[in-house]
Amino acid sequence: MTIVDRAKQALWKKSGLKHDQKGYLAKPEMNLLLGVTPEMIKEDYENGRGHEWEHKFRAIHSSAALAANTFGRWKNEPARLMFAGHTGFDKLNLEAKCPTGLGGTPPHLDVLLASTDTVIAIESKLLEPLSLTKPKFSASYSRERLPLCEDSWWILLENVRQRPASHLDAAQLIKHYLGLRHSYPGLNNILLVYLFWKPLNANEFGEYKRHAEELEEFQSAIQHSNKVRFMALDYLQLWDEWEKDRHMAEHAKLLKDRYCVEI
Secondary structure, three states: OOHHHHHHHHHHHHHOOOOOOOOEOOOHHHHOOOOOOHHHHHHHHHOOOOOOOOOHHHEOOOHHHHHHHHHHHHOOOHHHOOEOOEOOOOEEEEEEEOOOOOOOOOOEEEEEEEOOOOEEEEEEEOOHHHOOEOOOOOOOOOHHHOOOOOHHHHHHHHHHHOOOOEOOOHHHHHHHHHHHHHHOOOOOOEEEEEEEOOOOOHHHOHHHHHHHHHHHHHHHHOOOOOOOEEEEEEHHHHHHHHOOOOOOHHHHHHHHHHHOOOO
8 A cells, every 4th residue: 555545544534524435525515624614615616727626625635625624714704814923814715826927827826815915825735745746847937938036946946847756846836936926026025835734653754754855955945035935834833833822723623633644
């Protein structure tokens, strides 16, 4: 059994939900935690690119469902959400388009939080870091067509183009950066967050060690970026922090009860 299969089966069992042999539920709304309803989030997913709601969202191991269960609770009251030291948001969108200006299908952010002077863009991962992803950039990703790209990010892009498949999807994160630079050129307080799930016994697996190494290398390459700050944390770190807040503690416990497993 592969590590991915082990992780899936652990999550399926922990959920207690009736599913088919591939871990899919009969309806997407069955995948939602208490406090998150289809009325809150369905429209965001139906407006996205990948028809997530009707298919991928039904998987117990869906990263979209993980993001929705974590953040959807605050969809109608984003001002009460606390994230990365920020609060008072006036907008929370799931599957938010963030075009780079190059045409084609724009990058989609799993979560976009915004207030008057701040934008926080979140890329959420569940089982994806356990597999290898080959970086892909079309020919349109050229220096002259990306005038707002900072030098450190451009150097990273050029290096990533040449790399083999890796556990960290660095190309996707770079595209999110480019989308943020294009979509919010005059905003100075922009944070790109890589938020990832890992099992309670992650330190037993080489895949998570290599993922951590790749993430550290990525962070080092763009540490001097002035326009978009980058931050990485795992879901357990986030839920631990939320448990300290009386408004968020109950929801954090629901998330831990659903997603905290050993594999």
